[in-house]
Amino acid sequence: MALRFNPPPNWPAPPEGFNPPPGWQPDPAWGPAPEGWQLWVDDSAPGASAGSAPQAGSAPVADPTGQSASAPSGDYAAGASPYAANMDYAQSPTPYHNQQATPGTSPQAAGWQPIDVGQGGTPGGQKPVTKQWWFWTIIAVVVLALVIGLIVALTGGDDEPVARPTSTASSRTSDDSRNTTSDDTDDGDDTPSDDPTSDDTTNDDKDDSNSSSSSSDVGTTMDDPADPEKDVLVFEAGDYEDDPDASFDVQFGSVEWDATSDIETEAGKYFYEDPGSGNVYMRVPVTITYHGKGKMDSYDLTVDYVKDGNTTEATSLYIDSEFRQQDMPRDGGTATGYFMFILSEDDANAQQGVFAVNGYYGTDELYMAAKSF
Incomplete structure (x- = not known):
């Protein structure tokens, strides 16, 4: 059995010999296939020929791409297929007009690349990173951390009042040098001396401005x-x-x-x-x-x-x-x-x-x- 890809009339004409690979999906801009349209036909069946419309009542053929294969609806069963000989379908606007295939490549390589329409058009059925919920969650967490870090840097990270050193009070005569403190004493002993001369010395000290x-x-x-x-x-x-x-x-x-x-x-x-x-x-x-x-x-x-x-x-x-x-x-x-x-x-x-x-x-x-x- 020789299967041939049979696109509906509202889709662009495929390159000659195009055979969709497994998992291929049409461009959603082309619109859906008519109800009951048979996407695959068996060229080995009697009366089947390339470019002909599917015959009503023919047996459904298994679709290698996973698409549903069925007989065409009544609108197309009476020979009203856009692939009729009197319609120059090859001149209809397609993605391949005014394009030249690269030498050495097959027509299929020049266009009609497999896409997964159901998964947002990205290869392998994966959403873009920017459409993943975790991507924006990470962005939000990073921005929040930066804002908090900036606030901490500007405020010094400490709302507690800074303890300032207290002053020292030194009571001394005006002739004392800076290096003389109020705690300086001769011997640390204020007990009067038994020496009779000490009274005179003490009295002299009381009168001494230094x-x-x-x-x-x-x-x-x-x-x-x-x-x-x-x-x-x-x-x-x-x-x-x-x-x-x-x-x-x-x-x-x-x-x-x-x-x-x-x-x-x-x-x-x-x-x-x-x-x-x-x-x-x-x-x-x-x-x-x-x-x-x-x-x-x-x-x-x-x-x-x-x-x-x-x-x-x-x-x-x-x-x-x-x-x-x-x-x-x-x-x-x-x-x-x-x-x-x-x-x-x-x-x-x-x-x-x-x-x-x-x-x-x-x-x-x-x-x-x-x-x-």
């Missing part, structure tokens, strides 16, 4: 402020400053409880501002000594005046004597300038209170008594 007479706790609370006549406050930089090893010493001078007249004279009529009825300007000179790399920033030091728990912040007229107007020092250098406050006349006359002092960001506040001497 001797240390304080503890490291002085100045750490408002109830026990440091004494400006003999004590110095020390602030050490934290890990996040430009120079984490830097520090500066702060020494306070005698308070001018009512410096209104002097300030008015210095500021002049263009800069002076009246403190208001019943108020006066109070000011105190402050000297800093810097130890570290680069130049100290004047805003690393802030001073408030506190009385009975009430805070008065420093004010400014931008006159030459103010602390903020001074040139800041480098390692070993000093700078002196006034911190100025507006007080009521009653508070100025009371001559009581403390200065709350801050050095560097995040350090503990230290306290210096406000006094005249």
